[in-house]
Each structure stands twice: as structure tokens, then as C-alpha cells.
Amino acid sequence: MTHSHPTEFEPSRASIIEHAQAVHSDLDAQLLAFSEEFRRVDLIYGAYGRRCGLSFSVYLIFDYICENDGTSxxxxxxxxxxxxxxxxxxxxxxxxxGLLRLEGSRHDKRVKRIHLTDAGERYRQQVVTPVREAELQAMAALEPNERRAMIIYVDKFMNALERRIDGIES
Known part of the structure; x- marks a missing residue:
């Protein structure tokens, strides 16, 4: 989808990214730019869900069930x-x-396992599968070394953040 104007997914302060890249020593600006990019993920999926008539939480739950048949x-x-x-x-x-059905767990009858019905599988093909294809195409737009670097750097940041937050005394 090509637009000549900013997409609905762009944060209102998109220029902060350019600013953060230009001012390498400004950690606050870089952190804000990084956070805005992560926030865009929720905005992108939320906007898609709304176009399909789903709230973000419904889309998130349905997507998880599609990827984890038999979940609880x-x-x-x-x-x-x-x-x-x-x-x-x-x-x-x-x-x-009619999109889901519950089935008792083999190991614990108190736990109900959630499965797609045939109608749920058709709905998955309409709603979730196109997103998976778009995600794969977006990932393919990056060079293999860019994909690896992105994963490595995000993981490194998240590990460092988790260690520091875990170290905060409440």
C-alpha cells in the first residue's frame, strides 16, 4: 500500500528518529525513537484488526490460538x-x-483446550494468513545479515533492560 503522505502507522513525532540518528550521544532521544518503533508494531496490528472488525485484544487472542492449536x-x-x-x-x-470449540484436556479434565472449528480455519485464512504473508515479505525486504543483526541487537537490548529492571528494588 503506497501513500504520498505519512501512513497511519507513523508516530506523530517521526522526526525523532532522524534526530536520534543525528545526535548519537543523546540516549534519551535514541530510547524514545526505539520505543516509538516498537509502539508502531501495536499500531500496525491494531489498525489491521480494526479493518477486519476486531479489537486488538480479539486479534491478539485469535492469532495466538491459530498458532497454538489446543492452547488453554x-x-x-x-x-x-x-x-x-x-x-x-x-x-x-x-x-x-462458531470459530472455536472447547475440548477437555486428556491430562486434566478441568482444563479446556481451545481449537479452531472449520469456520475458524476459514476465518484464519481470511484474517491471519495474509498478515503472516506480509510479515514474511517484510522480513524478506531485509538482507540476511540485517535480519540477523536486528534480532541480535534487539535481544541484547532486551536482556540488558530485563537485568536492570530486575535489579530495581521496589
Whole structure:
């Protein structure tokens, strides 16, 4: 999708990225630029979900179920960090739409496993599969060394951030 004007996904302060790149010693500006780029991820997926008639939480949950057939509500909560009630409401709504079905766990009958129905699989092909294809195309737009570097640097930053935040006394 090509636009001659900024896309709806660009942060309102897009110039901060150029500023951060120009001012290499300004850690605050660089951190803000990095955070804005991560925030764009939520904006991009949220905007797509809305175009499909889904809230961000519904899209996030449905996407997770598509990638993790037989998951449980507890696993969805742990992955998405959404409240149990939100996940439960979304699951029930998707069941009532005929997209999901529940099945008792073989190991613990108290745990219900969540599966796509045939209608859910068709919906997956309409909604989730095009996003996966777009993600793969976007990744392919980077050179192999750029992809590796991106993963390495983000991982290095996240590990450092986690260590420092874990070290903060509350």
C-alpha cells in the first residue's frame, strides 16, 4: 500500500528518529525513537484488526490460538498479558460465532483446550494468513545479515533492560 503522505502507522513525532540518528550521544532521544518503533508494531496490528472488525485484544487472542492449536485460556493469558476475564469473554464470543470449540484436556479434565472449528480455519485464512504473508515479505525486504543483526541487537537490548529492571528494588 503506497501513500504520498505519512501512513497511519507513523508516530506523530517521526522526526525523532532522524534526530536520534543525528545526535548519537543523546540516549534519551535514541530510547524514545526505539520505543516509538516498537509502539508502531501495536499500531500496525491494531489498525489491521480494526479493518477486519476486531479489537486488538480479539486479534491478539485469535492469532495466538491459530498458532497454538489446543492452547488453554491460562496459556493465552500468560502470553498476551491480558486479564483472565478479557480472555474468557473473547473466547466465549469466538465460540458463539462458531470459530472455536472447547475440548477437555486428556491430562486434566478441568482444563479446556481451545481449537479452531472449520469456520475458524476459514476465518484464519481470511484474517491471519495474509498478515503472516506480509510479515514474511517484510522480513524478506531485509538482507540476511540485517535480519540477523536486528534480532541480535534487539535481544541484547532486551536482556540488558530485563537485568536492570530486575535489579530495581521496589
Amino acid at each position: 485460556q491460562r496459556e493465552i493469558c500468560a502470553y498476551t498479558l491480558l486479564p483472565r476475564q478479557t480472555v474468557n469473554n473473547v473466547i466465549n464470543a469466538l465460540i458463539s460465532q
